[in-house]
Amino acid sequence: MTGRDGGADISPIGNAPVVVLVRPQLADNIGGVARAMANGGLFNLRLVAPRDGWPQEKAWRNASGADRILDAATVHASVADAVADLHRVFATCPRPRHIIKPLLTARGAAAELRDLEARGLDSGLLFGPERAGLDNDDMAHADSLIRYPLNPAFMSLNLAQAVMVMAYEWWISADTTPPRTLMTNETHVATKGELENFLTHLVTELDACGFLRNLPKRPGMVRNIRHLFERGEVTEQELRTLHGMVTELARGRGR
C-alpha cells in the first residue's frame, strides 16, 4: 500500500500545518482528506487510532493520486503522542462545549497558522471522528478552537470537506491571487481604436439600411450600441468576426 510511485507531483511549501485525524472511521474519508490536503498544500498527515487499522487500500483508491501524503502518514496511539512535537494545536469544533478557549473562524485560523509558519513554529489541526467529532479530552490538547461559519441549520460536514475548507483557507492565506482575467498567449485584446473602427463600420451600415433613420433618436441609439460593446475586453479575433458579420449581413443590398 505504501511506497507507490504513481502519485502526483506534490511540492511541499514551507512548514505547513500537520493534519491530525482523531479516530477516523472510514478509509474512504482518509483518502478524501489526503486529496483535499494536496489541493490546499498540506502534506503532513497523522492518524490517531484509526478504527479499521492502517494502511487501508481504500484510502489510496479515494485519494486521486495524493499517494505520497498517505504513504508518509504516521499512526499514533493518542492525541498527546500525535501532537507532541508541535508548538501550537488547533481543534476543529462544530459544536460549542463547556470549555473556554480562543475561538477562530477558518480564515482567522489560517492567518494564525501563517504567522506560526513565518516564525518557524510547527502547528497542527485536529479533526474528530466522522459522527461524534472531537471529545472534551481531545480538545484539551488544543490551544484554540476553530469553528467554520456555515449554515447552522445544516451542520453535518463530511470529514474530507471539513479538511477541504481549512486547506483552502490555508492556501489562499498565502495571498497568491491570480490575475482577474483569463487569457491565453494567443489572445490579443483589441485597442479602443480598433473597437472604434468597428463601431464606425457598424453605424455606417446601420445608417445605410435605415435602422437609424429616426434622426432625433439616432444619438441615443448610437450611444446605446457603444455601451453594448464597451462592456469589457473584446479580442482582435472577435472584432474581425464582428466586421465580417456586419459586412455579410449588409451584402446583397447592392452596395
Next chain:
Amino acid sequence: MTGRDGGADISPIGNAPVVVLVRPQLADNIGGVARAMANGGLFNLRLVAPRDGWPQEKAWRNASGADRILDAATVHASVADAVADLHRVFATCPRPRHIIKPLLTARGAAAELRDLEARGLDSGLLFGPERAGLDNDDMAHADSLIRYPLNPAFMSLNLAQAVMVMAYEWWISADTTPPRTLMTNETHVATKGELENFLTHLVTELDACGFLRNLPKRPGMVRNIRHLFERGEVTEQELRTLHGMVTELARGRGR
C-alpha cells in the same frame, strides 16, 4: 426516492445561486454536492444530462439529510435549457482555455453573487463532469469563469469539494456590502433564454447571408459568437436593439 420527510431543516435565504451540475457521473457525488450545498446555504440544484439517469438512490444515501435539495432537483437536457431563466452564469474552470472572459476567484465570485442577489437577479454556477470538467461549449454559456486558488501541483478536485469551497465562500460572504453595479429602475437584465433567442436569430441570418458557409468551421464560429455575447449582462432593451439591427441589416436580400 423523492418526497421524503426525514430531511434536515434547511431554510433557504434570499435568492441564492443555482448549482448546475453538467453531465455528472456519480450519484455519490451528487449526494455529496447536495450536502455541501446545505452546509453553505445553497438550495437549488439542477442536473444536465446526468450519466446514470435520475433519480438515483445512492445520491440520497450520500447526502446526510440534505434530502430536500435532491427532492427538488430538476433535470435538463442541455446547459442552455438549465440556465434559460437565469440572468448571470459563472463556470468553474480549472484549466485555462482559448477564451477571454472575466476570471474570478471563489471569493470574488461570491461577492458578485451577493451583488446579483441584492439586485434581485438570478445567478447560476456551472460545475463540469468529474474527470473532464466543462468543455468549451459549456463555458460559452457563462459570463465569467471561476478558478479557485489552490495548489497548481495537484489540481484534482472532487466535485462535492469544488461545490463545498464555493458554498463556503457564499455563506461567509453574507455580510452586507452595497451592490457594486449601477443599474437604474428602468433597466431590466435579460434572461439567458432571451439572449438565446437573439443568438438563434443572429445565427439564422448569418447562415442565410453565407457568413457561416464554411461548415467545418461553423461550430467554432458559432461558439465564438456566443462567447462574445455571454460576457456580462445584456438588458432587454439592448436585446431589442440587437434584434432590430440584425433584422434591418439582413433586409433587402429579398427575405
